[in-house]
Amino acid sequence: MALTETRPDSPASSASEHIEPGTVEGLLGTGDHKTIGRLFIGAGVVGLVGGLVMGVVAAVYAGNFDDLAPDAIDYLPQVWSLSRDLVMFGGLVPILLGLGIYLIPLQIGAPSLAFARGASGALWTWLLGTALLVLATVFNGGPGGGRRDFVVLWAAALAMMVGAAAWALVCIAATILGARTQGMSLDKAPLTTWSYLVFALVGLFSLPIVMAELLMAFLRIRYFHLPITESTQLTAVGDGFSLAPSIYWLGIPILGMAADIVGVHSERPVQMHKAVMGAIGLFGVLTFGSDVVGLASLRGVDFDNGFLVVGLAAAVLPVLGTLGLVGESIRLGVLVPRVPLVGALASGLLLLLATVVSLLGLVKPVMGFLDELFPDAIDMTNTLILNGTRFHEGIRALVVGAAVVALVGALHHWAPKIWGRRLGEPLGYVAVLAAAGGSVIWAIGEIAAGFDDQPWLPARPTEDFAAGLGALSLAGAAILAVGGLALLGNLAVSFLGTKPAGSSPNAWSGTTLEWATTSPPAAGNFPAPPIVRSPTPLADGELQYALIGGGEADEPDADPDDATPELEG
């Protein structure tokens, strides 16, 4: 048939026919923020469990248990780095990103994520980087590795993971700033959304610095031919994001999610909305400010002590303030102890514990600050000095535990919205208790080791460490890993066996916009752009819909068995 001929009418040639992409094409080419978010969450949970299990192996190696792994201490920097990087950028950060990519457009009443295909690119870049990171370490690369090419590959892979996270944060922040629905000024944004904005901005200002460090590491190894025996120095590259106060960055969305979850499950939304926003914002500022001076501290710069003291000490206040304001909902609300509520509270308390305990790390900066002021008046020889010891690993354990517990609670809370089904409560309690208990036990072992002057990596702990504190750390890391495995198992069991929750829009009587649409939401998220006048439009009966394009916009489907506050008015 010549091209000028008219094709016969047939269903196959109809211009209106829509060919559904196959599964693989659909996943690779998706621009749906919900699919991208689910993939980030699923892969992130697998990465988190992998990292926690590697943490157990690292604890075995650090404990120098010869009967378990002879000569394993030689591989400690590699195993520990893989664990740290997988937990942070292979697990916690991608799960947080996945939740943000899925939920933020729903919470702000947007039909989609800004630059959804950019977020998709970030997802695949992150996945590739994670795979390369594991490969590089397996082939004797990474910090402490002996094969130059694979040490270089480690730096490139970690840079890919960090860069992908930064790009996903650009998408999330742009969505929050530019795609909120009518009536939702920034001060009326849900607390989770607000905390993600702070999380994104702090991340965008600090992750590129980590990338710069990785570029320098790459150049040193690849071109300057740093002696490969010195590759253990690369453990310090990750210190920029894994030591207190930098690691508090993870706590920013934890606070926002905890506030939202407590408000829903106590049936009393947080009343002092703007005050909580202020506390979360302050926490973000302190995290970033102390992050910068923390890096300077690692480099031995002298001027930082005063800033570091203020930053570390002040970080306690916003966490305490947020928990105090949220506590009002618990005191006056109807307390229903479900996994999300228990997880939110436990994560907040763990974060508070981390910030309080890290004050012990101030001893050295405080003494340094005083020493700067009065150089001849203070003798530091007998001063308790915890910096440079395993004390830091204890703080990391508490923050990682807080993040894991928070994510268990958050996934239980939003599972009906994300997957249209609930997660099992018994396994949820196991995950929360194991993660919280494990992190505390692990932290006790490491903090006590710090007081015992056990050195920080890449230096090896002494033989004494194995006898007592090393075993305690190992037990804690193992229990925490059980928590991660319980989460993974719960997701798997729920998908295989639990009856779907259907399209019930509001599983928990939630008060923010994501609960005003079907579960999971259809394409476009909302039947029409919602109009809001308060941070909790479903609780206040303030939600309205604009009518667009001539057709009447229906309100979201409501399950008569599942009361929705917006219908009750």
Next chain:
Amino acid sequence: MTTTDITPYDFIPDDVAPAGPARPKLLLLATSLASAAVAMGFLGLIGHYVAERAAVVQTGGRWLPEGVEIPLTQPNFMGVSVAFSVITIWWAVAAVRNDDRSHALQAYGISILFAVAYIAQTAYLFTIMQIEINADERSALLYGIIGTHLVLMIVAIGFVLVVGLRTLAGEYSSRDYDGVNSAALFWTVVAALYGVMWYAIYITK
């Protein structure tokens, strides 16, 4: 009712505030955020360089390897090229805002020409500096920072090429010049970062 009608439900209360002013466009927002992140990363590199240099100088050592000199003529001309390109890229924005596509395309072309001149001058500077990338840690730092800025400039050229082609296709006009604005913003940030690099590396040596 046509598809252009937008009518609220009758039960929307009268006291609902009217819609606020249009929020900044998404592309411009995302470009601003990405530009800030890029600037932080680049400034992190510069900070690394300055700290390393200060440590060497404090101990009485020589920062640049023996026999290596960085002339100022090329860096100055590179700065002039970059500065002029900032003027021309904003000329492009102004032209698009005035629906003057012809001048916009000229402005894009001249901006890219300045950027190519910058790249050529950098390549020439590398040849006359006669410093090997693997000579020592300092040379790796030098190449890392200058090379990163070259990559940023190439990304900026790509951005301008894309919006230039879209302008040619009629996508951008006085009604919508978000993409052009975004490209110009990123270009300006890259140019500003050259200013920092010019002082930190070429002037202080």
